Amino acid sequence: xxxxxxxxxxxxxxxxxxxxxxxxxxxxxxxxxxxxxxxxxxxxxxxxxxxxxxxxxxxxxxxxxxxxxxxxxxxxxxxxxxxxxxxxxxxxxxxxxxxxxxxxxxxxxxxxxxxxxxxxxxxxxxxxxxxxxxxxxxxxxxxxxxxxxxxxxxxxxxxxxxxxxxxxxxxxxxxxxxxxxxxxxxxxxxxxxxxxxxxxxxxxxxxxxxxxxxxxxxxxxxxxxxxxxxxxxxxxxxxxxxxxxxxxxxxxxxxxxxxxxxxxxxxxxxxxxxxxxxxxxxx
Numbered sequence: 001x002x003x004x005x006x007x008x009x010x011x012x013x014x015x016x017x018x019x020x021x022x023x024x025x026x027x028x029x030x031x032x033x034x035x036x037x038x039x040x041x042x043x044x045x046x047x048x049x050x051x052x053x054x055x056x057x058x059x060x061x062x063x064x065x066x067x068x069x070x071x072x073x074x075x076x077x078x079x080x081x082x083x084x085x086x087x088x089x090x091x092x093x094x095x096x097x098x099x100x101x102x103x104x105x106x107x108x109x110x111x112x113x114x115x116x117x118x119x120x121x122x123x124x125x126x127x128x129x130x131x132x133x134x135x136x137x138x139x140x141x142x143x144x145x146x147x148x149x150x151x152x153x154x155x156x157x158x159x160x161x162x163x164x165x166x167x168x169x170x171x172x173x174x175x176x177x178x179x180x181x182x183x184x185x186x187x188x189x190x191x192x193x194x195x196x197x198x199x200x201x202x203x204x205x206x207x208x209x210x211x212x213x214x215x216x217x218x219x220x221x222x223x224x225x226x227x228x229x230x231x232x233x234x235x236x237x238x239x240x241x242x243x244x245x246x247x248x249x250x251x252x253x254x255x256x257x258x259x260x261x262x263x264x265x266x267x268x269x270x271x272x273x274x275x276x277x278x279x280x281x282x283x
Contacts, residue, residue: 025044026041042125046089082268100200109205137162139162142165146212150216167211168208226240227253
């Protein structure tokens, strides 16, 4: 396993369309600061094409969305690809699989060391020449973008956290009790590995990482958007309200009527509104 710095590209594939000169997405493995290979896909977006898919949009060449998926997600999951497909109408998009997910190496720490994965992806986005970087995270990824922005001030230009928890070890809903069984029990981790393509680390957190609600006050003055559905089956509305209260005036809260949990529940219209918000707030 490589000890190369975060953002190092281990493998790259670029295949231009001969008839148009346009490029397909670039798939690369990045390496985190602790040497974990992270599978990523970079889509330069509609901004580099001769004609944008929607003439009413004005994609920005300098803007890139770095998308952090939820637990058991991954760069090849249909909902992650759908998110990327909407956001690419407004700028470039870099998606990746967290450690322990899909083709990435390592094991999932369920939101702790994943901050290093996001840091590698953000560094890659900067290396590609983007001057405005927006981190968009869902559920576990939502907690990761909050902690990353708090731990690395100025690394991103705006933060969007969707369906994120406010505090750790929450077991107040049936889905979260099932998730804790999946993470903490040997038989649960087997289900994760073979049923969900997610390899979960057996060790407990030591030390316990900064919680999302503790991280949020440290994000200012970076613009912050918190999005949550009023039908989220994992985290009830006290979670986003705690985050918004901790953010104070620099944060914005959207409670979405009828929305359930994470990228699966974020429809195209909501993603478009998020993109508009990010384009207007990032730099």
